[in-house]
Every structure is written in C-alpha cells, then in structure tokens.
Amino acid sequence: MVNIGENLQKKAFRRCGGLKILDLEKLSILIAEDSIFFRQLLVQTLSSWGYAVVTAGSGSEAWEILQREDTPRLAILDWVMPGLSGLEVCRMVSGRTGTPYIYLILLTSKDNKEDIVAGLEAGADDYITKPFHEEELRCRVKIGERIIRLENKISWLAATDPLTGVLNRRAFMERMEGEMQRSKRQNEPYSVIMVDIDHFKKINDTYGHQAGDTVLHRFAKHLSSLLRSYEFVGRYGGEEFIISLTGTGENQAVRIAERLRASLVDLAITVSDNQEALPVTASFGVAGTAVIAEGTGDMLLTKADQALYRAKREGRNRVCS
Ligand SMILES: [Mg+2]
Structure with a gap:
C-alpha cells in the first residue's frame, strides 16, 4: 500500500x-x-x-x-x-x-x-x-x-526511515546535535517538538497494519511539508515523531506546534476504497532553550517527552510545553 x-x-x-x-x-x-x-x-x-x-x-x-x-x-x-x-x-x-x-x-x-x-x-x-x-x-x-x-x-x-521517508532516529539525533552546536555558537535559541499520533493502536487494530503504515507515511509527509527548509523531522519510534527547530525559542515553537496540530483537520487519510477519511489527531510536547548554555540534546528531549506525556494525560490532541 x-x-x-x-x-x-x-x-x-x-x-x-x-x-x-x-x-x-x-x-x-x-x-x-x-x-x-x-x-x-x-x-x-x-x-x-x-x-x-x-x-x-x-x-x-x-x-x-x-x-x-x-x-x-x-x-x-x-x-x-x-x-x-x-x-x-x-x-x-x-x-x-x-x-x-x-x-x-x-x-x-x-x-x-x-x-x-x-x-x-x-x-x-x-x-x-x-x-x-x-x-x-x-x-x-x-x-x-x-x-x-x-x-x-x-x-x-x-x-532514512524507509516507511515514512523522514530521518531515522539515529540520523535525526546526529543532525540535532549539529544544529544545537551551531545555535550555541551563534547564540540563537533552539527547540524541539515531539509528536505522537493519538490512538494509533486503535487504527492498527481496526483497519490493519497496512492502514497504520499509510497513516504514518501520510502523517510524516504532512509534517515535513509544513516546515521550513532548515527545519527537519525524524521518526523517533513507533508513531512518535520529532521536529528540530533551529533559531526558534520555546514560545514560538509552541505556536508552530499549535499550527501543526490544527492543520491535521485537513489531513484526509483514506485507508481503503469506499471509506470515509480517518480523523487523525496528535499530541505535541515542546521544549526549547532561549540560549543553549549547558543544556544537552538529551535534556531537551527529556523535557519534550515529559511535555508530550502531559499532553496525552490531559486528553490528547493538544500542545504542552
Ligand atoms: Mg601546474
């Protein structure tokens, strides 16, 4: 498929x-x-x-x-x-x-x-x-x-992640470290957004794994298409994606995440013929630094992950930071 x-x-x-x-x-x-x-x-x-x-x-x-x-x-x-x-x-x-x-x-x-x-x-x-x-x-x-x-x-x-065409986790982390180093040198802010598709297991269980794959592929493509050329997406694992935002502080990253979240309404994914589009929503966890001082990539990812966990716990389809 x-x-x-x-x-x-x-x-x-x-x-x-x-x-x-x-x-x-x-x-x-x-x-x-x-x-x-x-x-x-x-x-x-x-x-x-x-x-x-x-x-x-x-x-x-x-x-x-x-x-x-x-x-x-x-x-x-x-x-x-x-x-x-x-x-x-x-x-x-x-x-x-x-x-x-x-x-x-x-x-x-x-x-x-x-x-x-x-x-x-x-x-x-x-x-x-x-x-x-x-x-x-x-x-x-x-x-x-x-x-x-x-x-x-x-x-x-x-x-590359073969299913979605975005960077795989290892390549993403490598590039992210590079971007963080660059931001540090140039005294610029840097942020990441962690994104997790809501109720993905249900899509797999209801429509099968091929349908799940289609959703992942379309979802990743959609995220990529809305980013600027120097921003990039990686597949972090399963139905979880991560976005690197160079030169972007946390407040602005939250606005970007909110825009991405809202845009999913237009993402009409059909997984079989004669079938209505599946409504896909996602939860977003944002973490950023005004200026990268001592912060490491791992710290930033942990913060984004915690924010994402809160977004899930508070009812999904939302952005937390
Ligand atoms: Mg000569």
Whole structure:
C-alpha cells in the first residue's frame, strides 16, 4: 500500500532536511589547475559531457572551495600548483572526518611509479597523466561518479526511515546535535517538538497494519511539508515523531506546534476504497532553550517527552510545553 518512488523519497528527504549532497541530478566537478590552457581544455571537455564545472587556479583556492557546504563531490587536482600543491590538498581533504566523501583525481605529468604511489598514499582515489587522453579521462571520471552515487545511496539509506521517508532516529539525533552546536555558537535559541499520533493502536487494530503504515507515511509527509527548509523531522519510534527547530525559542515553537496540530483537520487519510477519511489527531510536547548554555540534546528531549506525556494525560490532541 505504501509505495514511495525513489524520486519522491529523495524529495521527502531533502524536504525533511536530509543531506544536501544527495541532490546529484547533475554532478559538479572541481578543476584545480594553474595552467590556463589545461584549465580551459578541461572545462570545455567536461562541460561537453554534461558536467557542471567549478574552477580554481591554485591549491589554496581549491581547498577553500572543497570546504564549502555545496562543494563539488569530484575534484581533478593538478599536482604542481602555486600555494598548496594538489598532493597537499589530497592530504587535507582525506584527513577530514564527518564531511561528505570527495573523490579526488590527481592530474600530473609525473608518471613514475614512486610519484603515483605517493599521490595515492596522500589520499587521491585515482590519477591521470598530462597531457590527458580524452577517453581515458571520461572513463576515470565515470568511475568516480559511480562511486559517489553509491556512497550517496548508502548514506541516504542509512539515514532514512524507509516507511515514512523522514530521518531515522539515529540520523535525526546526529543532525540535532549539529544544529544545537551551531545555535550555541551563534547564540540563537533552539527547540524541539515531539509528536505522537493519538490512538494509533486503535487504527492498527481496526483497519490493519497496512492502514497504520499509510497513516504514518501520510502523517510524516504532512509534517515535513509544513516546515521550513532548515527545519527537519525524524521518526523517533513507533508513531512518535520529532521536529528540530533551529533559531526558534520555546514560545514560538509552541505556536508552530499549535499550527501543526490544527492543520491535521485537513489531513484526509483514506485507508481503503469506499471509506470515509480517518480523523487523525496528535499530541505535541515542546521544549526549547532561549540560549543553549549547558543544556544537552538529551535534556531537551527529556523535557519534550515529559511535555508530550502531559499532553496525552490531559486528553490528547493538544500542545504542552
Ligand atoms: Mg601546474
């Protein structure tokens, strides 16, 4: 009953604040080369194959681009460049942790075995000798592209809840910690909302588990669709979801939760033909901090969970903080 196409899942994932790196319809490639002649030749060649191309004239410029959030995921680096050499850039990129994988191709006129080994040991995934052979370049770039797409798919599968298309609990917690760190640095408030679908067990018992799955899927999609691009939803467990609100204090988060709660009236979920829409309501627990000082993610989640418990106890279909 729940059949989410891959494109739809990707969209849902981006929508819920998933990794931007998954948006790879057109792969972009960084070319770092100080020779204008080779740079232009590479730009022309790669563009003619349909790649988006970003250029750098030095190793330092390349390193700056590779640290950006929207960095190209494949880089062709000349070995000898002013400032940082291609080899040094390889070392710096491969020495990082917690950043998306970048496939590195070293471009070099050095073609003795010792140099090639040194390049690969510095973290390059592959190398091409200059002057390059066009077909060889195309094949090597294709290999890089295949690896990046596989790597993306794996990261995406590892981060998503397959039924609802939103982040799974582990991925949500990871991203939440990142957002909290960022809020702390920027002295901004941060809040979370815990959401639990009311009487979900009854839906499962009355209409079956497939109907329950449909409700979960539609519910998660609905929440995601009402959030801003930097806010995201995760499935916390069972019929419980959690929303991350960066730059939002508790009072504002309560208003957002109230808006989400009210919007569920329009969520007409039918679980079988010739049947009226199921009325779905949910309870919301909100917790936030004006400025994150000593607070940890766990503390915030405990507070939100307690608020949610109160919302349930006080009769459900309500927001508590
Ligand atoms: Mg050079």
